[in-house]
Amino acid sequence: MIAELLRRRRSGWRLVGVCVLAMAILGLTTGLASAHANLVRSDPPANASLAQSPAKVQLWFSEPLEPSFSQAVVYDTNQQRVDAGDSHVAPDDSASLIVSLKPNLPKGTYAIAWMTQSKVDGHIVRGIVPFGVGVTSIASTPGPEEGVASGAVSGSPFEMVLRWLTLFASAAMVGSFTFWILQRMARTPLTIAQQRAAAGAWLLFFISNLLLLLNQASIAVGVSLLGAIGGPFMQVAVQTQYGRYWIVRMVLGLTVGGLLITYWRTAKVEAARRIERVAVLVGAALLLSVSLTSHSAAIGPLTPLGITVDWLHLAAMTVWTGGLLQITVIVPSLLRRGPSAEVAQTFGGLIPRFAIIAGISLAILGLTGLIEALIHIGTFDNLLNNGYGEALLVKVLLILPLLSLAAVNHFVILPGFKHGQAASSPTMLGYVRQLGETFRWTVRLELLFVVGVIAAAGVMTSLSPVQQFATAGTGPLTQTGPAGDLSVSFGVNPGRPGPNTYEVEVRDAGGQLTSTVEQASIRFTYLDQNLGVSEVALTSQGNGRFTGQSSDLAVAGRWEAEIDLRRPGRDDVNALFGFEVTPTGARSLQAAPLPLTWQFYVGLVIVVLGVLSFARGVWLRKRDLRRAAVVAVCGIFITGLGGGFAGRDFQQAQAQQLASAAALAHPPTAQSIADGAEIFRQNCAICHGLDARGDGPLAPTLNPPPANLIVHVPLHPDSDLENWISNGFPDSAMPAFKDKLSDQQRWDVLNYLKSQVNAAKAPATFATPNGGLTQQK
Numbered sequence: 001m002i003a004e005l006l007r008r009r010r011s012g013w014r015l016v017g018v019c020v021l022a023m024a025i026l027g028l029t030t031g032l033a034s035a036h037a038n039l040v041r042s043d044p045p046a047n048a049s050l051a052q053s054p055a056k057v058q059l060w061f062s063e064p065l066e067p068s069f070s071q072a073v074v075y076d077t078n079q080q081r082v083d084a085g086d087s088h089v090a091p092d093d094s095a096s097l098i099v100s101l102k103p104n105l106p107k108g109t110y111a112i113a114w115m116t117q118s119k120v121d122g123h124i125v126r127g128i129v130p131f132g133v134g135v136t137s138i139a140s141t142p143g144p145e146e147g148v149a150s151g152a153v154s155g156s157p158f159e160m161v162l163r164w165l166t167l168f169a170s171a172a173m174v175g176s177f178t179f180w181i182l183q184r185m186a187r188t189p190l191t192i193a194q195q196r197a198a199a200g201a202w203l204l205f206f207i208s209n210l211l212l213l214l215n216q217a218s219i220a221v222g223v224s225l226l227g228a229i230g231g232p233f234m235q236v237a238v239q240t241q242y243g244r245y246w247i248v249r250m251v252l253g254l255t256v257g258g259l260l261i262t263y264w265r266t267a268k269v270e271a272a273r274r275i276e277r278v279a280v281l282v283g284a285a286l287l288l289s290v291s292l293t294s295h296s297a298a299i300g301p302l303t304p305l306g307i308t309v310d311w312l313h314l315a316a317m318t319v320w321t322g323g324l325l326q327i328t329v330i331v332p333s334l335l336r337r338g339p340s341a342e343v344a345q346t347f348g349g350l351i352p353r354f355a356i357i358a359g360i361s362l363a364i365l366g367l368t369g370l371i372e373a374l375i376h377i378g379t380f381d382n383l384l385n386n387g388y389g390e391a392l393l394v395k396v397l398l399i400l401p402l403l404s405l406a407a408v409n410h411f412v413i414l415p416g417f418k419h420g421q422a423a424s425s426p427t428m429l430g431y432v433r434q435l436g437e438t439f440r441w442t443v444r445l446e447l448l449f450v451v452g453v454i455a456a457a458g459v460m461t462s463l464s465p466v467q468q469f470a471t472a473g474t475g476p477l478t479q480t481g482p483a484g485d486l487s488v489s490f491g492v493n494p495g496r497p498g499p500n501t502y503e504v505e506v507r508d509a510g511g512q513l514t515s516t517v518e519q520a521s522i523r524f525t526y527l528d529q530n531l532g533v534s535e536v537a538l539t540s541q542g543n544g545r546f547t548g549q550s551s552d553l554a555v556a557g558r559w560e561a562e563i564d565l566r567r568p569g570r571d572d573v574n575a576l577f578g579f580e581v582t583p584t585g586a587r588s589l590q591a592a593p594l595p596l597t598w599q600f601y602v603g604l605v606i607v608v609l610g611v612l613s614f615a616r617g618v619w620l621r622k623r624d625l626r627r628a629a630v631v632a633v634c635g636i637f638i639t640g641l642g643g644g645f646a647g648r649d650f651q652q653a654q655a656q657q658l659a660s661a662a663a664l665a666h667p668p669t670a671q672s673i674a675d676g677a678e679i680f681r682q683n684c685a686i687c688h689g690l691d692a693r694g695d696g697p698l699a700p701t702l703n704p705p706p707a708n709l710i711v712h713v714p715l716h717p718d719s720d721l722e723n724w725i726s727n728g729f730p731d732s733a734m735p736a737f738k739d740k741l742s743d744q745q746r747w748d749v750l751n752y753l754k755s756q757v758n759a760a761k762a763p764a765t766f767a768t769p770n771g772g773l774t775q776q777k
Contacts, residue, residue: 038061038062038063038125039059039060039061039062039114039125039127039129040060040061040062040095041059041060041477042057042058042059042060042112042129043057043058043059043476043477043478044057044129044131044478045129045131045478045479045480045489046129046130046131047130047131047132048131048132048478048489048505049131049132049133049134049135049489049505049507049513050131050132050133050134051134051503051505051541051545052133053101053103053104053105053133054101055100055101055103056098056099056100056101057072057074057083057098057099057101057112057129057131058090058096058097058098058476059072059096059097059112059114059129060093060095060096061095061096061097061116062095063095063118063119063120064094064095064118064119064120065089065094065095065096065097065116065117065118065119066116066117066118066119066122066239066240066241066242067088067089068235068239068240069115069117069124069220069221069236069239069240070089070097070114070115070116070117071087071097071099071114071115072087072097072098072099072112072113072114072115073085073087073099073112073113073114074099074101074110074111074112074113075110075111075113076105076108076109076110077108077109077110082101082102082105082110083099083100083101083102084099084100084101084102086099086100087099092584094119097114097116099112105133106133107133107134107135108132108133108134108135109130109131109132109135110130110131110132110133111128111129111130111131112128112129112130112131113126113127113128114126114127114128114129117220117240117242118242119240119241119242120241120242120293120294122216122236122240122242122243122246122293124216124219124220156215158215159212159215162208162211162212162215163212164454164455164457165204165208166205166208166209166212167290167454167457168201168204168321168451168454168455169201169202169204169205169208170205170253170286170287170290170314170318171314171317171318171321171322171454172197172198172201172204172321172322172325173198173201173202173205173253173256173283173322174256174279174280174283174284174286174287174318174322175318175319175320175321175322175323175325175326176194176197176198176201176322176325176326177198177256177259177276177279177280177283177322178280178283178318178319178322178323179319179322179323179326179327179354180194180276180326181273181276181277181280182323182350182353182354182357183326183350184272184273184276185353186346186349186350186353187349188330188346188349188350191329191330191333193329193330193333194326194329194330195260195263195264197325197326197329198260198326199260201325202253202256202257202260205253206250206253206254206257209246209249209250209253212246213233213236213237213243213246214228214229214233215228216236216242216243217232217233217235217236217237218232220232220236221235221236242293245289245292245293246293248289249286249289249290252282252283252285252286252289253286255282256279256282256283256286259275259278259279259282260279262275263275263276263279283318284315287311287314287315287318288307288311290314291307291310291311291314292307294306294307294310305371306372309368309371309372310368310372312364312368313364313365313368313369313372315364316360316361316362316364316365316368317361317365317454319357319358319361320358320361320362320365320450321447321450321454323354323357323358324443324446324447324450325447327351327354327443328440328443328444328447330350331436331439331440331443332440334346334347334436335433335436335437335440338433339426339429339430339432339433340429341424341429343429343432343433343436344417344420344421344422344428344429344432345421345422347417347420347421347432347435347436347439348417348418348419348420348421348422348432349421351413351414351417351439352414352417352418355409355410355414356615356618356619359615359618360611360615363611363614363615364611367604367607367608367611371604398449398452398453399449399453401445401449402446402449402450402453405442405445405446405449406446408442409439409442409443409446412435412438413435413438413439413442416431416432416435417432417435417439420432420435476491476492476493476494476495476585476586477491477492477493477495477579477585477586477587478490478491478503479491479577479579481575481576481577482575483506483563483565483573483574483575484571484573485508485509485573486506486507486508486509486514486517486565486573487506487507487508487509488504488505488506488507488563488565488575489503489504489505489506489507490502490503490504490522490561490563490575490577491503491504492553492561492579492586494585494586495553495579495581495582495585495586495587496553496581496582496583496584496585496586497553497554497555497556497581497583498551498553498554499549499550499551500549500550500551500552500553501547501548501549502522502536502538502547502548502549502550503545503546503547504520504522504538504545504546504547504563505544505545505546506520506544506545506546506565507544513543513544513545514543514544515542515543515544516544516567516570517544517546517565517566517567518540518566518567518568519537519538519540519565519566520538520540520546520563520564520565520566521535521536521537521538521563521564522535522536522538522548522561522562522563522564523535523561523562523564523670524536524552524553524559524560524561525559525560525562525668525669525670526555526557526558526559527557527558527559527560527578527667527668528557528558533670534550534552536548536550536552553581555581556581556582556583557580557581558578558579558580559578559579559580559581560576560577560578560667560668560669561576561577561578561579562574562575562576562669562670563575563576563577576667576669578667595653595656596649596650596653597649597653599645599646599648599649600646600649600650600653601646602642602645602646603642603643603644603645603646603647603648603649604642604646605642606638606639606641606642606645606646607638607639607642607643607646608642609638609642610635610636610637610638610639610640610641610642611635611639612635613631613632613634613635613638613639614631614632614635614636614639615635616631616632616635617629617630617631617632617633617634617635618632652717652719655717655719655720655723656717656718656719659717659718659719659722666743666744666747666748666751667751668751668754668755669751672744672747672748672751672752673748673751673752673755675745675748675752676745676747676748676749676750676751676752676753676755677752679741679745679748679749679752680692680749680752680753683737683740683741684696684749686698687699687702687706687733687734688706688707688709689706691710691756692708692709692710692753692756693708693709693710694706694707694708694709702732702733704731704732706733706734709753709756709757710756710757710760713753713754713756713757714757718750721750721753722746722747722750725737725741725746725749725750726738726746
């Protein structure tokens with residue numbers, strides 16, 4: 001009989017489909033990551049030693065802050081507060097905290113103790129920024145009596161459990177209604193046990209959400225869980241964005257509960273159908289309220305895409321999880337009836353329908369999970385080198401046995417249910433019942449592993465995601481970097497186009513301010529185009545401190561500051577700093593987020609069409625197996641085509657992002673351009689010519705001829721240009737220089753070529769930066 005079933009399955013093309021779903025289900029391992037308002041930078045920076053007492057301190061964070069529950073206080077070494085008590089969110093930057101200090105702080109070390117609550121998901125983070133006035137800073141211990149300085153933060157095991165239970169209860173509650181719609185289509189009666197399971201999920205949803213906000217209130221106010229009942233609880237619920245979304249979610253949850261009670265009491269089929277549809281719509285809105293407080297709601301320009309993808313991910317998980325829960329409940333009640341035609345018809349009519357819906361859900365989970373992985377993780381290195389990635393790998397391990405159980409259900413149990421749907425012989429009915437006994441355990445194990453996956457997601461919600469899509473706030477900027485055997489701190493204030501004040505502090509290898517530097521100056525270079533080089537002489541304030549003022553930063557954009565330090569009797573040293581001048585202040589240069597283009601999103605649309613085509617093929621398998629196979633195979637082909645299209649753009653975007661980071665590490669300094677000019681003369685001019693226009697001595701003998709780099713360099717991203725310098729240009733005489741030139745030397749050549757391009761665009765009276773190889777006439 002089993003051999004007959006295997007022949008009837010004709011599962012050759014199905015195997016391909018299951019393989020696609022097996023790959024797609026790996027996407028379930030991503031998503032549901034919550035955000036944190038982490039510290040980006042501060043003024044003064046951590047461990048800075050200031051010559052004079054500042055009037056205020058300011059901190060910038062990775063996400064917008066809740067004003068009511070975000071604050072900063074400043075302590076001295078005796079745990080006495082030295083701030084003015086006016087901590088507040090900056091009026092022009094919702095991701096920045098400002099607190100004024102008491103005037104004329106004495107020499108000593110101080111600590112800024114800060115606490116933030118993310119406006120996105122309510123997570124609370126604390127930290128300390130030490131600094132010194134007239135001395136090297138030593139982190140002091142803030143006063144324990146202050147809520148901002150002590151107590152728990154978001155991410156405790158208790159909170160992880162609550163977030164896990166909230167996710168599972170939401171999915172089980174809403175997913176039960178979607179399963180009941182399917183169950184009605186299969187003409188299978190609803191049991192009391194199923195309704196009780198849904199009611200239990202609703203009760204768990206209500207209790208876990210109450211405890212979750214209570215826990216948030218206890219952390220925000222700095223009291224115990226019981227102490228948060230009452231005023232603190234209402235304060236967080238009403239005064240924070242997370243609390244308002246929580247209220248919306250609870251109202252929607254109560255609505256679902258009311259629909260559930262009404263559903264029990266109704267005896268009319270049409271009324272029951274209307275309740276099911278309304279409950280699904282309300283549940284969809286409830287899931288949206290969850291997505292609006294996820295990490296996907298804090299990714300800058302990609303936020304609309306992130307929220308949509310996160311909601312689809314949650315919806316697919318809900319359909320799958322709720323269906324598994326309901327099947328786990330209904331199967332034992334069917335088996336208790338013994339072998340019968342009614343039981344066989346229920347198994348054969350209901351389970352295959354759910355298998356189709358579950359397959360579509362898994363495909364959506366895979367697609368949305370892949371997108372969220374690209375957004376929140378980005379690179380393979382990020383997957384392996386941090387806690388968030390490690391948690392993700394644990395989820396992958398939980399997925400593997402889940403795939404095995406799905407394969408058993410699809411290849412062994414499901415065909416048997418289909419074949420026995422119209423059976424009447426005692427032998428076949430007994431066989432269906434045996435399959436039902438096996439299915440009872442496989443579906444229980446499948447639900448168990450799904451619960452485990454959701455539990456792992458609950459753990460990940462308490463970890464900072466790998467890629468923070470934060471835009472550092474603007475304002476006064478301080479950076480620290482090496483200068484030979486010294487360490488230099490460079491500050492620019494306010495960092496806007498026009499007059500600015502500069503502060504430089506020089507320390508020795510032990511971190512102490514040094515007086516060995518006699519003179520200091522700054523050379524400013526505008527990186528966005530050729531505006532020449534200007535120099536500002538600094539005035540010594542004694543003991544390694546120098547200050548100066550000028551209006552050299554007259555244009556908004558990217559600038560480089562090269563600080564020259566002169567030491568009598570010793571070699572001069574210099575330090576390089578890159579920053580951006582904006583109308584609202586300076587900010588550090590940072591590599592841009594993954595620069596995905598429209599091709600990536602078109603590829604995803606093609607993938608969706610392929611998945612829908614595959615689903616259509618599965619739907620047609622009963623009517624026309626040959627046509628179903630053709631449609632399914634076409635769907636697989638379209639899915640692969642779209643995936644390749646999107647994957648290619650992602651790889652290019654990733655290469656551009658890495659090249660952007662490398663460009664920041666190898667800025668186009670005067671020395672870099674000069675070194676690049678010499679390297680180009682020795683290695684490249686013989687083909688490309690001294691002016692890089694493709695007219696070198698060997699150019700007439702080469703096929704294809706060398707490129708005119710003045711024309712081609714602006715047309716290609718840094719990732720392509722650096723790759724061609726390193727590995728050569730395909731099907732040309734261009735050799736690979738990866739083994740001949742160091743990483744710095746290859747970037748020197750690229751910086752030189754860019755300077756030549758800028759010189760070619762400049763007016764004829766301007767000379768090539770650093771003289772170049774030739775001068776403009």
